Amino acid sequence: MSALMRRDPTVKLAVVLAVSLLLILIVDPVTPALFLALAIAVALAGGARPRTIARALVPLTVLGVGFVWSNAVFAATQGPGTWTIGPFHASESGLRFGLAIAIRGIAIGILSLTFVWSTDPTDLVVSLIRHVRLPFRLGYPVLAAYRFLPFFTDEYAQVRLARRVRGARPRGPLDRLREAVGELVTLLSDATRRATQIAIAMDARGFASATERTYYREARLAWGDALFIIGAAVTTTALLLLSEWMGALRTVLG
Amino acid sequence: MFARAQSLTIRHVGRKRPALQDLDLEWEEGERLLLLGPSGAGKSTFALCLDGLIPHALEAHWESGTLTVGGRDTRSASLAELTQDVGVLFQDPDTQLVMLETDDEIAFGLENLGLPRNEMRKRVAEARATTGLGPATPRRLDALSGGTKQRVTLASLLAMRPRALVLDEPTANLDPLAAREVVTAFAALATRRERSFLVIEHRLDPLLRFIDRVAVLGDDGRLALAGDPESVFMGRASDLDRLGIWQPELAELARVVGAEQMPRDVDEAAALLIDRWPRGAAVQRAERAPGRITGAAHDVAHRYRGDDHDAVNGVSLELYEGEISAIVGANGAGKSTLGLLLAGVLRPSRGTVAASDDVAYVFQYPERGFLATTVRNEVRYAATIGRRIARDPDALLERFGLARLADANPHSLSHGEKRRLSVASALVTSPTVLILDEPTFGQDLRNVRELVTILREERDRGTTVVLITHDLALVAELADRAIAMAGGAIGFAGRPDELFERSDLARFGLVLPPAAGAFARARESDRAIPPLTGLGAARTALVGRETVRA
Numbered sequence: 109m110s111a112l113m114r115r116d117p118t119v120k121l122a123v124v125l126a127v128s129l130l131l132i133l134i135v136d137p138v139t140p141a142l143f144l145a146l147a148i149a150v151a152l153a154g155g156a157r158p159r160t161i162a163r164a165l166v167p168l169t170v171l172g173v174g175f176v177w178s179n180a181v182f183a184a185t186q187g188p189g190t191w192t193i194g195p196f197h198a199s200e201s202g203l204r205f206g207l208a209i210a211i212r213g214i215a216i217g218i219l220s221l222t223f224v225w226s227t228d229p230t231d232l233v234v235s236l237i238r239h240v241r242l243p244f245r246l247g248y249p250v251l252a253a254y255r256f257l258p259f260f261t262d263e264y265a266q267v268r269l270a271r272r273v274r275g276a277r278p279r280g281p282l283d284r285l286r287e288a289v290g291e292l293v294t295l296l297s298d299a300t301r302r303a304t305q306i307a308i309a310m311d312a313r314g315f316a317s318a319t320e321r322t323y324y325r326e327a328r329l330a331w332g333d334a335l336f337i338i339g340a341a342v343t344t345t346a347l348l349l350l351s352e353w354m355g356a357l358r359t360v361l362g
Numbered sequence: 363m364f365a366r367a368q369s370l371t372i373r374h375v376g377r378k379r380p381a382l383q384d385l386d387l388e389w390e391e392g393e394r395l396l397l398l399g400p401s402g403a404g405k406s407t408f409a410l411c412l413d414g415l416i417p418h419a420l421e422a423h424w425e426s427g428t429l430t431v432g433g434r435d436t437r438s439a440s441l442a443e444l445t446q447d448v449g450v451l452f453q454d455p456d457t458q459l460v461m462l463e464t465d466d467e468i469a470f471g472l473e474n475l476g477l478p479r480n481e482m483r484k485r486v487a488e489a490r491a492t493t494g495l496g497p498a499t500p501r502r503l504d505a506l507s508g509g510t511k512q513r514v515t516l517a518s519l520l521a522m523r524p525r526a527l528v529l530d531e532p533t534a535n536l537d538p539l540a541a542r543e544v545v546t547a548f549a550a551l552a553t554r555r556e557r558s559f560l561v562i563e564h565r566l567d568p569l570l571r572f573i574d575r576v577a578v579l580g581d582d583g584r585l586a587l588a589g590d591p592e593s594v595f596m597g598r599a600s601d602l603d604r605l606g607i608w609q610p611e612l613a614e615l616a617r618v619v620g621a622e623q624m625p626r627d628v629d630e631a632a633a634l635l636i637d638r639w640p641r642g643a644a645v646q647r648a649e650r651a652p653g654r655i656t657g658a659a660h661d662v663a664h665r666y667r668g669d670d671h672d673a674v675n676g677v678s679l680e681l682y683e684g685e686i687s688a689i690v691g692a693n694g695a696g697k698s699t700l701g702l703l704l705a706g707v708l709r710p711s712r713g714t715v716a717a718s719d720d721v722a723y724v725f726q727y728p729e730r731g732f733l734a735t736t737v738r739n740e741v742r743y744a745a746t747i748g749r750r751i752a753r754d755p756d757a758l759l760e761r762f763g764l765a766r767l768a769d770a771n772p773h774s775l776s777h778g779e780k781r782r783l784s785v786a787s788a789l790v791t792s793p794t795v796l797i798l799d800e801p802t803f804g805q806d807l808r809n810v811r812e813l814v815t816i817l818r819e820e821r822d823r824g825t826t827v828v829l830i831t832h833d834l835a836l837v838a839e840l841a842d843r844a845i846a847m848a849g850g851a852i853g854f855a856g857r858p859d860e861l862f863e864r865s866d867l868a869r870f871g872l873v874l875p876p877a878a879g880a881f882a883r884a885r886e887s888d889r890a891i892p893p894l895t896g897l898g899a900a901r902t903a904l905v906g907r908e909t910v911r912a
Contacts, residue, residue, distance in 0.1 A: 230461060230462050230463060230466055248460065251460070251461065251462065252460050252461075254462075255459070255460075255462060258504070259456070263730075266725075266727070266730055267730045267731075269707065270727075270731030271731055271733060273705065273707050273723045273725070273731060274743065274787075275733075275747040275749065276733055276747075290733065293773070294729065294730055294773075298729070298730075302457050305452070305454060305457035305458065306457045306460065308415060308419075308452070309452055309457065309458035309459075309460065310470075311415055311419045311441075312415060312449070312452075313449075313460075313470055313471035313474060313518065313522065314441075314442060314445045314471050314474035315460075315470075315474050316418070316419045316441055317418075317440065317474070318473075318474035318475075318476070319442075319476070320476040321473055321474060322472075322478060322479065322482070323473055323479075324466060324469035324472070324473055324479065324483075325466065326479070
C-alpha cells in the first residue's frame, strides 16, 4: 500500500477539491499543465499503473480537443481571426483560452481519478461519517448501491439480449426511444426489487434500530495527514511561483 | 418456549388475502424446526415477523393475534431487541450483503449494536472460525462464490450471537455444489444445538438428520399439519402432495420399496435398498429413434468481447426432433453461451451453427425479456412483429393458469407466474426448437410438475427441447440425452443414466440427487442393485416387475 493510499480519504478529498477550485481561477495554459504533470507524478507514486493513466487520458484529451477547437473558432467570430483553415477562422487568443480550459479539465480529471484510485470506498464512507458527520443512514446505503454498479452493466447487457431474442428490433428514432424506455423500465423494476431486499437485510441486522453506532474500521487522523496537507500547500505555492517566474500565470482576477 | 404465534393474521399492504391466517405455532427453545408450505403460503412473512421487521420496519396489516419471541410480545418489544434475538438468512446471496469486504460484512451487525472495536475483532474471528471462513477466503466479497457469500452472511448473523436463527430458503439461488456448502455449514451449527433454528427449504434430504419437527403451512396461510419428520414425511405424504410441497426423495424412495421407517441420509437409504430392493427387476429403457436434425453446431467457439478466454470452445452437437436434451455443468462452464449460439442469438467466433430460424429461448430471469405492458399482449407479442401465431394465445393463458391475470402488467407477477408467462409466449409460435435456461430455478413443486407435463407434451408434438440446468433430478425425470460441459467444452454426451454412473460428476459442478445417490451407494456393496437415476426410474422398474409376475 502506497503512502497515498494510507492517507485519510476525507483529507485527500479536501485537498483535491481545494486544488481544483484554485485551478478554476486560472486562465493560462501553462499553470494547469504544471499541475497536470504533478497529478500524473502523484498518481504514479501512489501506485497507479502507467497504462491505467494513459487509458484515462484518452477520453479526457478528446474532450479537451473539442474545447480548444470550439473556443478557437468561436472567439474568431468576435475578434479578428489569426488563421484560416478552409471555411473556419481561428484566433490566437481563443486558441490560448481553449487550451487553458482543456488542460485545466484534464488536470482536474487526473487529480480526481488519482483520488479514486488511491481510496478504498469503505474507508471513504467511514471517514466521511467520522470526520464530516455524514449521516450513517445515508453513507451505508450509498456503499450498498456502489456494490451494484457492476451488476447493473451486466444486467443491461442481459436485458438487451433477452429483448432481442423476443424479437425487439427497433427501427427509426421513435422506435428506438420506445425500446430504450422499455429497457429502462425493466432495469428499474429489477433495481427496485434489489434495493428493497437489501434494505430488509440491513434492518434484519439492526441497521434500522442502531443509535450509537461504532465502526470496525479505524478512521483516525495521523501526523501523515497533516504533513500531506502541508506538502500539498507548499507544492501548490511552488508551482504557482514557478509559473509566475516563467511569466505565464494569468488568473480571472487579471 | 422460544416463540409462540397465537391466531396470528398478517395481511400485506395492497393484498386482499392475508399471508398468514389464524396461525397457531410453537417453537421450543433449542428446537430445530422445519417450516414448509407452497409458495405464497406466508413462510417468509412469518420469518419477517419473528425478527420484528413486521411490524417495526415493514408495513403490513396486523389483523389479529399475537406473536411472542423470547418471552416478549413482538409488537411492544423494540426492533433492536428482536433483531438481536433472531437472525435471518435470506435467499439471494447478492441482495443481503451490504459491505464490500468480508470482515466489514461480518462486523456490520456488531457496529449497529454499538460494540467496541476490540470486541468486534474477537467476534469476527470467532464467527469466521465457526463458519469455516479461513485465511484463504478472499477479502473482497465480489470474488466469492454464491455458497461462500451465504456463509459470510451466516457468520455476520452468528457474530451478533442471536438466540435463534431463521434460514429462509438459503440455497434456493445456488447451484448444487454451493448448496451443499451452505447445508454443511448449517449442519455443523445444528449439531451443536447452541440455539434454536427455523429452516425454510425445499432441498430436504440433506436436512433430515438435523431437524426435530416439521410444521406445514397450507395455501390459506394456516397451519396445515405438524409433527416429527418421520410421521410427517412417511405418514402424511398424500397431504403434502396435495399441497404441492417438495418432499424428501429418500422418504419417497422408502415408500416405493414399502418400508415404514424413513432413511435419514443416503447411507441409511442404501442399506434399505440392499435389504428390500427386489433383485432382478429389469431396467427397461424406452429407446427413441432419433428424428430429423433440427439444429447443429460444428466445432463452434465463442468469446465475449473483453474476455481473454473462449466461453465455448470446440463444441460439436446435433439436435433432434422430438428429443429433450439437457445441458448441464458448473457455473461458467459455457452452458448458456452454447444455448444462445444454438438459438442463433450469439454469433460463433469460430465454427458454424446451423440454427433453425424458429427457435424460442426462455431466459433464467424471464422478466428481462418482457416487451408488452399486459400479460395478454406479451403472449401475442410474436404477432406484432410479424411472426406466425400457431396456437390460440387465450387457450395458452388458460393452460398456464394466467387467464385471470391477462390484464396485469407482466412485471407485477410472482416469480412462478413470470416463468409460466415466458414459456407460454415462447410456445405461441409452436417453435421447432425450445431452449429453456434453468427452468426450475426457485420454482415450487406444482410449477415444476406442470412444466414437466408441458415439456413432455411438446416432445410428443415433435418439438426439440433443450434444458440448461443444474437440476439433475429434472434431468433424470425428463431428459433423453445429457450433455455435460466443463471449461467451455463438452465432457460427456449420452444417456442420463450413463452420466449418473460417472465418478467425475464434481468436475461438471454436479451432485447426484439423493435417490440416485442411494442406488449408487447400494450398488457399491451389491452389484445386483441396478444403477437407477431417481424415483421415476425406480417406480418404472418395480411396475415392470409386477407386470412380469402377473
